[in-house]
Amino acid sequence: MSPDPRAPAPRAPGGTTPKIRIRGLKKAFGSNVVLDGVDLEIAPGESLVVIGGSGTGKSVLLKCILGLLTPEAGSIQVDGEETVGLSEREMDRVRRKFGMLFQSAALFDSLPVWENVAFGLIQAKEMKRAEARKLADRRLADVGLEPRVGELYPAELSGGMRKRVGLARAIATSPEIIFFDEPTTGLDPIMGHIIDKLIVKLTSKLGATGLSITHDMASARRISTRMAMLYKGRIVWNGPTAEIDRSGNPYVEQFIHGTDEGPIDIPLQDHFA
Amino acid sequence: MAEPVVPVIQPLGRAFLAFLAVTGRLVMFASQALSHCFRPPFFGRLIVRQMIEIGYYSLPVVGLTAIFTGMVLALQSYTGFARFSAESAIPNVVVVSITRELGPVLASLMVAGRIGAAMAAEIGTMRVTEQIDALVTLATNPFKYLVAPRLIAGVVTLPMLVLVADIIGIFGGYLVSIYKLGFNPDTYIKNTLDFLIFQDVFSGLVKAAVFGFIITLMGCYHGYNSKGGAQGVGQATTNAVVSASILILSFNYIITELFFAR
Numbered sequence: 214m215s216p217d218p219r220a221p222a223p224r225a226p227g228g229t230t231p232k233i234r235i236r237g238l239k240k241a242f243g244s245n246v247v248l249d250g251v252d253l254e255i256a257p258g259e260s261l262v263v264i265g266g267s268g269t270g271k272s273v274l275l276k277c278i279l280g281l282l283t284p285e286a287g288s289i290q291v292d293g294e295e296t297v298g299l300s301e302r303e304m305d306r307v308r309r310k311f312g313m314l315f316q317s318a319a320l321f322d323s324l325p326v327w328e329n330v331a332f333g334l335i336q337a338k339e340m341k342r343a344e345a346r347k348l349a350d351r352r353l354a355d356v357g358l359e360p361r362v363g364e365l366y367p368a369e370l371s372g373g374m375r376k377r378v379g380l381a382r383a384i385a386t387s388p389e390i391i392f393f394d395e396p397t398t399g400l401d402p403i404m405g406h407i408i409d410k411l412i413v414k415l416t417s418k419l420g421a422t423g424l425s426i427t428h429d430m431a432s433a434r435r436i437s438t439r440m441a442m443l444y445k446g447r448i449v450w451n452g453p454t455a456e457i458d459r460s461g462n463p464y465v466e467q468f469i470h471g472t473d474e475g476p477i478d479i480p481l482q483d484h485f486a
Numbered sequence: 487m488a489e490p491v492v493p494v495i496q497p498l499g500r501a502f503l504a505f506l507a508v509t510g511r512l513v514m515f516a517s518q519a520l521s522h523c524f525r526p527p528f529f530g531r532l533i534v535r536q537m538i539e540i541g542y543y544s545l546p547v548v549g550l551t552a553i554f555t556g557m558v559l560a561l562q563s564y565t566g567f568a569r570f571s572a573e574s575a576i577p578n579v580v581v582v583s584i585t586r587e588l589g590p591v592l593a594s595l596m597v598a599g600r601i602g603a604a605m606a607a608e609i610g611t612m613r614v615t616e617q618i619d620a621l622v623t624l625a626t627n628p629f630k631y632l633v634a635p636r637l638i639a640g641v642v643t644l645p646m647l648v649l650v651a652d653i654i655g656i657f658g659g660y661l662v663s664i665y666k667l668g669f670n671p672d673t674y675i676k677n678t679l680d681f682l683i684f685q686d687v688f689s690g691l692v693k694a695a696v697f698g699f700i701i702t703l704m705g706c707y708h709g710y711n712s713k714g715g716a717q718g719v720g721q722a723t724t725n726a727v728v729s730a731s732i733l734i735l736s737f738n739y740i741i742t743e744l745f746f747a748r
Contacts, residue, residue, distance in 0.1 A: 281619050305625045313623040319616035323608075337625040382624075392623075 230293050232257045232390060232422040233278065238287035239446075240273055247273045248284070249446030255390075260416060260423035262437035262454075264430070264468060266477065269443045271426035272316075275392055278424070279311060280304045291390070309337055312388035312421075316395040318379035320367035326378050327353070327363030333386040352381040356411055373404040380408070384415050391416055393425035397432040409435040430469055442468060444477065515707050522627065522634040529635050536639035540601050540698075541647050547600060548593045552651040555588050556580060556658025564667050573667070577677035580659035585652050585686040586746075591738050593651040594644065594697035598730040602705040605636060606726035609709025610719035618710070633710070636702045644698030645691040652690065689745040696741060697734050704730040 231254040238251040247270040255261045265271050276282040278289055280296060289296050296307050312333075320329050328335075330352050331345035340348070350360040356377040367375060376396070383391055396412060397405035409432050416423045427433050433440060434454060441451035442465050450462040457469060467475030563579045609632060612618050621628045656678060663669040704726045712722035 276619070279619075279623055281622055301627065305627070308623060308625045311623055313620070315616050315620055317615060319620040321612075321617055321620070332626070333624040336631070386624075 229257060231255055231290075232292065233424065234288075234290040234293075235278070236288045238274070238277060238284050238289065240270070240277055240282060240284045247446055248277070248287075250287070251443070251446065251448055253441060253448055253451070255422055255424055257422055258420060260413075260425070260436055260438045261441060262425045262427060262433040262439075263441050263443050264427060264433050265443035266428060266468070270446050271443055272394060274443065275394055275424070275426055279313065279392065280308065305337075309386070310389040312383035312386060312391040314376070314379045314383045314391070314393045314396055316398055318367075318375040320370075320375060320378055320382070322367045324366075325363065326365050326367065326370070329367065329378060330363070330381045330385050332382065338386060349381070349385065352385050353378070355384070355415060356381045357407075373400055373407070376400060376404075376408055377411070380411060380415070384419060384421075387419055388421060390422045390424065391419075393423065393427075393436075395427050395429075396425060396436070397427065397429050402431075405429070405432060406435070412436050430471075511711075512703075512707060515710070516703055519629050519633040519637055519703070519706065522630045523638055525630075527630070529631060532631070532635035533639050536636050537643045539604075540597065540639055540702075541643040544597050544600055544647060545650065547596050548647055548651050549654050551592050551596050552584075552589065552655035553658035553661075555592055556584060556655035556660075557662045559583055559588070559655075560659040560662040560667065564663075573669075574677065576659070576663055576667075576669070577674055578681040580663075581656055581678055581681045582686060584655040584659070585682070585690045586742075587690075587738070589652040589655055590648045590690045590693040590697060591734065593648050594694065594701065594734050595731055597644065597647065597698075598701045598704075598734060599727055601640075602701045602726045602730045603723045605702065605705030606709040606712070606722045607719055609706055610712035610722040613710060613712050614715055614719060628710070633706045636706055637699060640698035640702030641695050642698075644694040644701070648690060648694035649687075652687065685745070689741070692745075693738060693741050696737055700733045700737065701730045704733065 233253070233255040235251055235253040238248050239246070240248040251270075251274060253261075253263075263271055263274065273282060277284045278291075278296075280299070284297060287297070291307055291310065294307070296304065299307065320326075321332065324332070327346055327349040330349035331340075331342075334340040334345040334348060335342060346363075350363060353360060353363055358374065358377055358381070362370075362374070362378075367378070370378065380396075383393075393412060396408050400408060412423070412425075413436055423436070425433070425436060434457070437454045439451070439453050440457055441448050442462070443449070444464050450460055450465045452460060457465065460466065463476045467477050559580050560576055563576050564573060567573050567575055567579075609618075612621075612632070618628050618632070621631060660671075660674060660678070663674055664671050708722040708726040708729070709719075712718045
């Protein structure tokens with residue numbers, strides 16, 4: 214049931230240059246092959262969610278695109294420009310198009326909240342601190358936080374607030390592409406819903422392209438226009454969100470229903486045998 | 487025939503290869519960090535912050551170390567030299583030992599414990615909580631933003647700290663010699679100044695700059711490469727202090743040899 218590697222890659226809707234185009238991406242850690250030939254395209258303005266179980270390589274895929282990990286083989290193009298093999302300096306130029314919301318928000322705990330939000334503006338865009346501060350306050354308002362929160366340090370915030378500050382930081386530089394790593398993990402369902410709404414609202418406001426990874430199906434349905442499923446290092450299905458329930462793909466069926474019977478094989482030792 | 491040798495040779499070879507690998511990684515880390523120390527942009531604000539952290543906040547512990555060392559030095563030399571009626575050599579012993587060796591080495595070892603550990607813990611925590619990845623995605627090079635300011639601050643601040651330690655250490659020797667051993671203050675100060683040689687002080691400050699580099703490099707390297715959560719950060723902290731201390735002591739010998747071996 215593994216997909217034929219020579220089959221034409223899943224096409225993004227529309228005939229324009231894809232925002233991100235991935236071909237034959239491979240990454241292994243020692244003998245552990247994590248990505249085994251990923252093909253994926255993301256069209257400008259769409260919101261793609263990559264679903265898949267824990268340990269299927271979703272985070273590794275994201276880190277390869279961001280240039281935090283170097284793949285063994287394959288190609289990643291951003292706006293038609295090949296990014297695999299770019300020097301660190303050139304990659305920094307490409308990264309200015311990106312915004313990223315980390316799973317645990319990854320706020321800099323030595324800096325107050327407003328400086329976290331303004332970090333990209335001050336460092337990468339060389340904006341004056343006073344000006345960046347004003348913009349940071351606006352971004353905090355965008356995610357529903359008062360300006361006084363800007364004075365606090367990340368350690369003083371709750372999980373939901375941290376996530377919102379992380380979101381404000383991810384959008385502060387008005388990036389063209391925003392990555393979301395498990396945006397709702399660790400939040401209660403209501404806060405998860407609020408974060409999802411903010412993600413949809415802010416990406417469309419910026420006209421940005423979104424790429425998220427998650428295993429939370431409720432969240433995936435809310436934030437995506439298209440979904441792709443990653444299993445054993447390959448994309449096994451990819452299609453519009455509206456069609457997810459009639460995909461006819463046994464992997465997707467099993468995943469969205471969360472049953473333990475199906476082609477997805479999770480080896481467990483049976484302690485009750 | 488060869489079989490009994492294998493169990494002995496194999497671990498030796500493995501340890502040697504591991505040593506080479508670590509040395510290689512360290513040299514690559516250091517050269518990458520150094521290249522960022524000389525290329526703009528420079529983060530002045532961060533350098534000053536680290537200098538305050540390394541220099542100003544280490545003053546109490548370094549001062550205490552220095553004053554007691556100077557005091558003990560005077561006391562111990564007196565018990566030895568009195569037997570040969572050579573008490574007048576005490577200012578000489580104090581001045582030379584403090585400026586050449588004890589000032590730089592002891593101050594740096596104290597700073598290694600204080601600063602090396604703190605740096606490894608801070609950078610290590612940033613690594614395991616993805617803050618370093620976040621820096622990269624915000625188009626900021628972590629070597630430039632985290633490592634270079636610390637290295638620069640270490641190399642600049644340690645000599646200043648050691649200069650202070652030298653003065654306090656010599657003053658400690660003075661206190662004991664005057665108030666306990668009954669030396670004449672004027673003669674003692676005159677002897678101290680006579681024996682105060684530029685090259686001794688200078689060699690101590692060169693050592694301090696090298697030790698400052700070693701301390702901050704070890705703190706950053708072990709923190710940057712830490713993995714595996716809280717335990718990994720703890721391990722990084724220990725490694726940073728131990729490796730910095732060993733390198734300080736061995737480089738102390740090398741620099742002494744360069745300066746004073748005839």
